Amino acid sequence: MKMKEYEAKEILSKAGIRIPRGLHIKKGVEFMVTPAIREAVVKAQVEVAGRGKAGGILMAEYDQIPKTVEQLFNAEIKGVPVEEILIEEKLNIQHEYYLSITIDRSKKAPVILFTTEGGVDIEEVAQKNPDAIRKAMVHPLLSTIPGYTLRYLLNGAPKEIGQVIQKLYTVFMTQDAILAEINPLVMTPDGLYAADGKIILDDNALARHGITENRDLSERERQADAYGFSFVELSGNIGVIGNGAGLTMATVDLINNLGGKPANFLDVGGGADRVRVAHAVRLLGKMPDVKVIIVNLLGGITRCDEVAAGIIEAGVGQKIIVRLAGTNETEGKALLSSKGYLMLDTMEEAVKAAVEAAS
């Protein structure tokens, strides 16, 4: 789950990384900014890439802050309404650095990226000047980054940045983060500040940090999550239900490759019973664009007769094309054919039929 900027900065601040003086405000709530802030940066708290360029970050002198805040609350940043704003003191920037920690999947370890060329898109630096980026792994059972790793990363940059890297590493490891990034990390006459902060938490570890609801999910994805489905909305007209992520993904791919347009990805998970299958079918039945639903299930622990009963129980209006194989296949097929459902033996036949029915 993505943390908003102000939330990420609170976490950084608690870990001892300095953040600019500022105030987080919500739409419709009165606020007062200390006159000590002569010049402010007013930042929309929206999940939009390229937020600054899209008009989500505005500068304001102290007496212009209320007007600027109002202006930003009334704006949309790439179509996203602004509900929260962070007002921060403008920093006296001498130099900008980039620092991030993520997980290297093949090395199975945290990986730290640091460059003295911060403040810009890191992918751009990687292309134009790859030598400027320093990259180092840390053994995952270590809580302290070894000195030689820090010296390598810094590459001659001021030593106090090493302390920030260590603090960010502690945040990364203790918060179950999959990304912790400070871009830019700013050097001022007064020392180092995290001018922006980005933290993404591992969805599988939210509970142990007291987070009960994953905000990143859409309403329909949230409903699906409550039933134990994996669900992603796409934009087509063929509803897809499968069991297992790989098989469901392969079904979505095959629909696309045969010229159809999948409306979604829905993995009912292992051992789905009648009730869960009925929920899944109804969820797709409620999507206005869905013209036909394909159910592609290969039963290991999933029983085909349960699946068949669930499909019938859902009773949705759309045409349903079924491919069932595995445990209790015969019983499941008998149940469905008695109600006149279209059943096909292989995944390819079923997908072809669905693509035809939807076009």
Add this chain to the structure above:
Amino acid sequence: MIYADKKTGVIVCGATGNQGSFHIDRMNQYARSVGGRGVVAGVTPGKGGQEVHGVPVYDSILQAAKNQDASAAVLFVPGSAAGDSIMEAADAGLDLVVAITEHIPVHDVMKAVTYAEFRGCNVIGPNCPGLFSPGEISMGIMPAHLASRGPVGVISRSGTLTYEVVHELTRAGIGQSSIVGIGGDPIIGQTFADALGQFAKDPETKAVVILGELGGNLEEEGARAAELPVVAFIAGTTAPPEKRMGHAGAIVTGGEGDAVAKIERLKKTGVPVADRLSQIPSLIRELL
């Protein structure tokens, strides 16, 4: 076959839960049908002294390993506890842990896998259907009736996709030596490269099918190091970026892990990639 065989004694963790107890029964039915040892002990903390389908239950993996002759474990424990179970199994001196569990925090996996490998214990998974060697052993949840014994190894990041391909292979008369579900998480123990290395040492295996998906670059890494001929299939070629497709590891981030680019890189290393699952049997037949 690789990793385990008929003689392997297995400990099941999370033995008294629904899944654990159901699959102890299935694994032992299979073991009986092939004359293997199967599950010799179960573990659920606080339930030591009970029995599940005739299998004695212990409070800890260490106790189970002391009392029964076992060298491997299969985990059905909840995600919040599974990282600890992997380390406990490695500490008890086991050689192999198959972690079926989904939704283990990724930091737990990272630490537990590192620790287990340090102790000389291989981890298969997490978030996987396990290991199945036809005629030898079932360590996980794969349906036994789809498989048949033969010269092809299968390595996969996904459960049902594996069953689909094994089903297709069997129908085409092509048997399998071992089927390894390496798991759908961002960090896993045994990778494509590791399992391919095991297959290379197995005299029975002549070719390997690798079933990958978007996210990461383990497929390419494996294909580059492969000593045996390989056929690949990659799921998720039409998935939207930055969206997680069911598996925690099935996500394209910052351009890395894109399925189409992955296929291009595999083809460059000379690996035939099937556009559709149904093409796999004929592609693999050409390599045998």
